[in-house]
Every structure is written in structure tokens, then in C-alpha cells.
Amino acid sequence: MLDHCSIFHKGGLVLWSRSFTPTAAQIATSAASPVNSLIRDVLIEGRASETSYEKDGYAIKWSFVNDLELIFVVAYQRILQLTYPDDLLSAMQTLFLKLFQPFLTSFVASLHAASSTVTAVNAVVFDFHKALEGWDKYFDRLLAGYEEMAGKERNSRLRVSLKPGPAAIARESSSESLDNLPTQTSESAPNSAEEITRNVAALRSRMRGRGSVPGGRGKGGKRTVRANGGDSGAGTDSDSSHIPKRKAEKTARKWDDSAITEKDMAELDFSADLSTADLSKFDVQHLIDETSLGTKIDGIYEVKDWDFLSATDDDFISKALSNGTAKPEEKPTSTFSSIFARLTGSKILSEQDLKPVLSAMKDHLMKKNVAKDIADRVCEGVGETLKGKKISGFRGIKKEVQDALATTLTRILTPKTSTDLLLSIRHKLDSAAASTSSAGRVPYSITFVGVNGVGKSTNLSKVCFWLVQNGLRVLIAACDTFRSGAVEQLRVHVRNLSMLSSKDGAATMVELYERGYGKDAAGIARDAITYAKDNGYDVVLIDTAGRMQDNEPLMRALAKLVSTNNPDKIVFVGEALVGNEAVDQLTKFDRSLKDFSTVAGGPGKGRGIDGMLVTKWDTVDDKVGAALSMTYVTGQPILFVGCGQTYTDLRQLKVDNVVKALLSD
Incomplete structure (x- = not known):
């Protein structure tokens, strides 16, 4: 049973939604809504390649229609483990587009052409209730069909599980056979306690690694205990001389045999004592690098930013041109240019068009030391945002894909919390100083x-x-x-x-x-x-x-x-x-x-x-x-x-x- 289903535009406008329980309706309208969490934690963060999302006991599935900028979402309780949400999303998307394609196309086109906000366009031009009239009935029939199919599958699995399987039959037959096993007679029992003792002694000998052959020699050439209990000349099995002695523990490193004292430890401590050392004798110039010092503005010392352009001084073109050893046309072929070379003309990007591009993009990211799983997810997310878009020309395709990748990387790397550690420290210290507590400043x-x-x-x-x-x-x-x-x-x-x-x-x-x-x-x-x-x-x-x-x-x-x-x-x-x-x-x-x-x-x-x-x-x-x-x-x-x-x-x-x-x- 679903809890919530909705269709909305990437700009945030909800075209249609349905909540199936009062609790789901309350959650859907709250700030802590699983759908709002999906938008905040997945879609905005560029994690569109993830197949599912879980929040507060809910599992959420979604799909995109990039050319119309629509997102279809279903949410249900994770404990139910429903099998049909993916199929329902696909069927719902196909049916919705088939019914309302002209309206949706004109709506999206007006959003890009209008200079006013989405809200103004919605209020003045479009009547969504009238335009999407009848969708509820179609959706109910679609959902009922999938729930009926899921119910039949559950019933069939239940019937199969109730039948006794091979394992159950095997357990029953084995339990019956146990009742028919012959009991042990006195003739099959050991003859005497003496034989039991000899067998135990032989077992102990084998466990210690010595040979069990009567009269043979074990490890180290020592005679072993005979199977009939006789003495082989090297002592009986209980002889303590055969028990290996425990290896002596390593003693502390010292030049004589006396115990280590506090005085010895002090003599071996070569670290400087700040209370007695003459700090003026230490050279501190090598401890800092003047060229890498940060900047101090208004009394606040900030470390330098890592600059990619200055940090990587291996640009072939700039070096070659400065030395006069290369011509501008000798510039190496760009990795990204070779990636996009196969996409030409005006077309709507399909999964097959993007597959080789995304594969090359993944290899490029992995060469940059991105973990394989992360490179997979990033490229899949870029593909999801580009699939179905209409782009013209080689340059347009290249720019669109590069911009999509840059946008995804920027979203992932942009922190959701403040990175100003100094501000956090000052805030806590100032708050503690302003308090009247006598406990002291933490x-x-x-x-x-x-x-x-x-x-x-x-x-x-x-x-x-x-x-x-x-x-x-x-x-x-x-x-x-x-x-x-x-x-x-x-x-x-x-x-x-x-x-x-x-x-x-x-x-x-x-x-x-x-x-x-x-x-x-x-x-x-x-x-x-x-x-x-x-x-x-x-x-x-x-x-x-x-x-x-x-x-x-x-x-x-x-x-x-x-x-x-x-x-x-x-x-x-x-x-x-x-x-x-x-x-x-x-x-x-x-x-x-x-x-x-x-x-x-x-x-x-x-x-x-x-x-x-x-x-x-x-x-x-x-x-x-x-x-x-x-x-x-x-x-x-x-x-x-x-x-x-x-x-x-x-x-x-x-x-x-x-x-x-x-x-x-």
C-alpha cells in the first residue's frame, strides 16, 4: 500500500499529489516530509543516480522526464517491501505524458519564455485542475491493477511456503529413522577401562604432534608411548619432560641484569624539558614557510586558499610556448573534445547516445582519483539530467554535458554546513562568557x-x-x-x-x-x-x-x-x-x-x-x-x-x- 504519490516540476510547482493515509497527508505538508527531504538531500545535492532513498521509515522512488522537467515520486513504508513501485512509476509516467503531452509542452515552454515567476504564470494562464481533469480515475485504475497483481503474487508464495518441501520431508524421514537405529550392545562397547586409558593417551600424543605408531619416534626423535601401555624408554606419557617449556618473555633492553629504575628512565629520555631548556638556542625559522603564511585582516589570521592554477605548473602549452619549443597548433587533443566528438547534429539525447560519453567521463574521473562507486553515481546522475534533452550541434552538446557535470560536482562539493571553524569557536566562547553560570567557561x-x-x-x-x-x-x-x-x-x-x-x-x-x-x-x-x-x-x-x-x-x-x-x-x-x-x-x-x-x-x-x-x-x-x-x-x-x-x-x-x-x- 502506497502512502504518497506526486508529480511536480523541477522549479518546485506541484502538478498533482495524492496521500493515502491521514498520517501521510500530514507528513507530506510538513517541513520534514520525505519528499522534501528527497529534494533537499538527493535532487539538489546532485545524487540523482541513486535508485532509492529512505527517510524516517519511508522508502521513496522517483523518475525523471527531463525534456518536460517533471519528477514522478512515490513513497511507502519501508517495512512493507513493495515490489511494484518501479513498474508503477514507469507506467504512470507513460500514461501521464500520453494524456497531457500538449498541455505539458506548452506549460514548460511558457516557463522559459515568460519573464514573470512560476506562480504568476500558474495563476494567470494555466488552470491545472481543468487541464488534468480525469487523471485521478486513470491513476486509481492503474494502481488497483498493480496492487491486485502484487496480492496474487503474495498468495502464490504463501501457498508454496505452506507445502512441505524437500527439507521438511528429509527431516521427517530422518526423525523416523532415528527411532529404528539399533542400540549399542555390550559387545560393541570398549572391553575395559584400561583400553580407554590407552586410547586417550594415544590421542594426546597425536595432538602434541608426536607419531602414534607403536614404538616409533615423534618430533625430535623421542620415543613415543606404546599403544599397549608399555614404556618405550623415553618415559611415560605423563612424564613432564615431554611438555614443551614456555618461551621466556623478552626482558627490557638494558646493559646489565638489574631492574630498570626511575633514574634509568630519566637518563634515556632525550626530549627537551621546556622548564629547563634554553629556548633561545633553538632555531625556529625552519618551522614556518614565509611564502605559505596566511593573511591577517582585522586581527583574524586566515590560511591561504588552495589555488589549482598555481598548484599545477605542468600545463604543456604554457611551458612549450614560453620556451619556444612548440607551436599553438601542437596543443594535445582535449579529453573532453574526444568524448563529445561522436555526438553531432541536432538531436534529442537518448540513453544510447549518452552511454559512451558517460563511460569516458567515468574513466576521466577515476584518473582524477575519484572512487569507482562515486564516479559511477556521479555519471549516472549527469545522465539522468541530460536524458531526453534536445541539443543542437557539437558545441552545444559539449557545453551542455560539461555544464551538467560541473553543476553536479559543485552541488556535491558545496558544504551544507558552515566551514568557518573560527566563527564556531568564537560563538561558543562568547556565549559561555555571556552566561551567568558559575561553572566556568567550557x-x-x-x-x-x-x-x-x-x-x-x-x-x-x-x-x-x-x-x-x-x-x-x-x-x-x-x-x-x-x-x-x-x-x-x-x-x-x-x-x-x-x-x-x-x-x-x-x-x-x-x-x-x-x-x-x-x-x-x-x-x-x-x-x-x-x-x-x-x-x-x-x-x-x-x-x-x-x-x-x-x-x-x-x-x-x-x-x-x-x-x-x-x-x-x-x-x-x-x-x-x-x-x-x-x-x-x-x-x-x-x-x-x-x-x-x-x-x-x-x-x-x-x-x-x-x-x-x-x-x-x-x-x-x-x-x-x-x-x-x-x-x-x-x-x-x-x-x-x-x-x-x-x-x-x-x-x-x-x-x-x-x-x-x-x-x-
Whole structure:
């Protein structure tokens, strides 16, 4: 049984709709309508290639008529698992166009020609109730036919399931045969307890890897216990000399045999102590790159934008012409020109026309490091928007397809939430300062998560440098209590950042909160936030241990940290060259955090990833497909990209630059 069905124009005008239950009617008119969610989360976001959409217990199916700019939608309760919505959509679309084609054509043509709004055109020119009169009767007959067919299929399956199948017959016959099995007699039983003992001894011998041949030799050439219980000369089976000794545990590395003391540990600690070290002896010039420093306007320090044009200095034409080694006509054939070369003349684009074009487009995106599944969906979405459109000439076809692809990429990459992290921090701190609560100001907390080796600690320190440049006091919480050297690495970063931000008489801008190794990361993060609150720190950056997305125990531990402390931002740190793995990593990280944090309870239950930081961005040139894959999977923005070895090597992404890089040849 359907819950809702509607036909509407891409401009938002609803031509016809039907709700079959009072609840569905209320939902259809609310802001949280599944149809409104479909428009907001799928159609506007350029995810038209997805076959279905689920929201609040509803499953939604849709189809397009691009030449008339119409969308047909049906919604039903997901638990029903109906089989006919796809066929119903196709039949409804065919019948609707057959009945009202002239009216719809004139209506769409007037929309493009009129200078007034859609509402004015609707009110003055078109009477939809009169024009679409009789459609309800046709639709009712169509729906009744499909529901009758579905009912017959259910009844036939039910009749088949009630008949005893081969498995049931086999179970009955086996149960009957069990009753006829002969019982064990005393003659078939073992002769004596002594024989049982000998058999058990032989079994134990085989399980330890020794030979079971009477009088033979097992591993190491030792004699084995004879089957008749006699001594083979190497001792009986119960002889403890045959039990392998446990390998001794590796002792701590030390030059003598005495136990390690606190003094020994202090002597082996070569990390600098900020309280006693002479910071003036350290050279801090190599820690920053003057050419990559951001700009400071009205007291706000902003990192630079990543510029595709300056970042990719491998343009063949510009280099060749500047060196005088090539002529303008030697320009290589454009990838996109070769894609569209097969489409000529004036025609209505069909699925067969678009198939080779979309295939070449998919290969192009995959060469840009876009994950295969994402490239498939993007190209299918572009095809859905172009199918049925009438285009004239080679140039018109090329421009239309390029514009459709650029529009789709822009929609996917455009963030739905604010990427201004500094604004979020200021807003929370100002709100806390304005409150009259005596509990103190709660700092803004950011948790960095990701797989092993992607550069979480390094890029956390770059973010810390950016925050310090904006006058914020930062506490770094060392919650990676597993990896050797993780705490010492952060200690070095804090030392460097302290030297860069040190001013006479100024308060400490950066501090490390650590409790050593082997401790509970969730507890350390909680204590760090409390410490920051008591000591006037503005931001807490929580560093976590790297873990693979399939490691459930470690993902549960990370979810515990999230649910216990409820950080303001959860930032996933991933590599720019990750490719197809980006989809798996992000999907499982996001799902595990939401599921396991809900089970753990606490104020941060049900939290997922809030944004991404992509590292090693300087290694990919124009192959920036990881940005598209990550944003498509999560729907969350990329806050920063890391692109170098100094604290200033942090960039922001502009959507236009990423789209240009993805479309470049």
C-alpha cells in the first residue's frame, strides 16, 4: 500500500499529489516530509543516480522526464517491501505524458519564455485542475491493477511456503529413522577401562604432534608411548619432560641484569624539558614557510586558499610556448573534445547516445582519483539530467554535458554546513562568557580521528598554529596512549609552537596534557577538558590513536571517547591519495561512531563525523578526487588540506578550484 504519490516540476510547482493515509497527508505538508527531504538531500545535492532513498521509515522512488522537467515520486513504508513501485512509476509516467503531452509542452515552454515567476504564470494562464481533469480515475485504475497483481503474487508464495518441501520431508524421514537405529550392545562397547586409558593417551600424543605408531619416534626423535601401555624408554606419557617449556618473555633492553629504575628512565629520555631548556638556542625559522603564511585582516589570521592554477605548473602549452619549443597548433587533443566528438547534429539525447560519453567521463574521473562507486553515481546522475534533452550541434552538446557535470560536482562539493571553524569557536566562547553560570567557561573541543599513518598529530599541530595566530589558548590532549613515541611527538610540537608564540609576559598559548601510555583515552580527554576549563584555555585539540575501520574493539573505544566527552567537532583525517579506500574508511568510521556511541550512552551518543582534513595534498597535483569521494560519502565539508612540512602548510579549499581540477585534461 502506497502512502504518497506526486508529480511536480523541477522549479518546485506541484502538478498533482495524492496521500493515502491521514498520517501521510500530514507528513507530506510538513517541513520534514520525505519528499522534501528527497529534494533537499538527493535532487539538489546532485545524487540523482541513486535508485532509492529512505527517510524516517519511508522508502521513496522517483523518475525523471527531463525534456518536460517533471519528477514522478512515490513513497511507502519501508517495512512493507513493495515490489511494484518501479513498474508503477514507469507506467504512470507513460500514461501521464500520453494524456497531457500538449498541455505539458506548452506549460514548460511558457516557463522559459515568460519573464514573470512560476506562480504568476500558474495563476494567470494555466488552470491545472481543468487541464488534468480525469487523471485521478486513470491513476486509481492503474494502481488497483498493480496492487491486485502484487496480492496474487503474495498468495502464490504463501501457498508454496505452506507445502512441505524437500527439507521438511528429509527431516521427517530422518526423525523416523532415528527411532529404528539399533542400540549399542555390550559387545560393541570398549572391553575395559584400561583400553580407554590407552586410547586417550594415544590421542594426546597425536595432538602434541608426536607419531602414534607403536614404538616409533615423534618430533625430535623421542620415543613415543606404546599403544599397549608399555614404556618405550623415553618415559611415560605423563612424564613432564615431554611438555614443551614456555618461551621466556623478552626482558627490557638494558646493559646489565638489574631492574630498570626511575633514574634509568630519566637518563634515556632525550626530549627537551621546556622548564629547563634554553629556548633561545633553538632555531625556529625552519618551522614556518614565509611564502605559505596566511593573511591577517582585522586581527583574524586566515590560511591561504588552495589555488589549482598555481598548484599545477605542468600545463604543456604554457611551458612549450614560453620556451619556444612548440607551436599553438601542437596543443594535445582535449579529453573532453574526444568524448563529445561522436555526438553531432541536432538531436534529442537518448540513453544510447549518452552511454559512451558517460563511460569516458567515468574513466576521466577515476584518473582524477575519484572512487569507482562515486564516479559511477556521479555519471549516472549527469545522465539522468541530460536524458531526453534536445541539443543542437557539437558545441552545444559539449557545453551542455560539461555544464551538467560541473553543476553536479559543485552541488556535491558545496558544504551544507558552515566551514568557518573560527566563527564556531568564537560563538561558543562568547556565549559561555555571556552566561551567568558559575561553572566556568567550557572550552571548544575538537577530536581528530583516522586510520594509522595519515598524519593526525602533524596536521593537528598545524591547526594549533592557526588557532594560536588568532589569539586562542590551546591545550593539546595526548589521547594516543598506544603508539610508541606519540606523546613525545606531541611534546616536540608543543615546544616548537610555544617558541613561535612566546612573548614577554604573555600567558602560555600552547600546553600538552598527557598521562603517559596504556591509560584510558576517554578518561584522559575528560580530564583534559576539565583542566582546560579550570585554567582558561579556549580550545582543546584531542589527538587519538590511529585505527583501521574494521577493528571493532578499537572503534568501540573511540566511540566511548566521543560519547563520554561529546566534542564540538569530530574531524576525520584522511590521505589525498586514498582513492577507493576513502569510501570504505569514511563509511565505516561514521557508522561505527554513530552505532557504538549510541550503545555506550552519554551526552555524545549518536555522533558521527563533522568534517574532514585531507593530508598530503601536495602529492596529487590535479588528482583531487579524494575530496569528491569524501564529501559525497559523508555530506560533510573538508575544513582544511595539509600540503607541506611546516606549520604554515595548511590550506582551505574553494569549490570552484576543485571543480576546475576535476574537469581539467
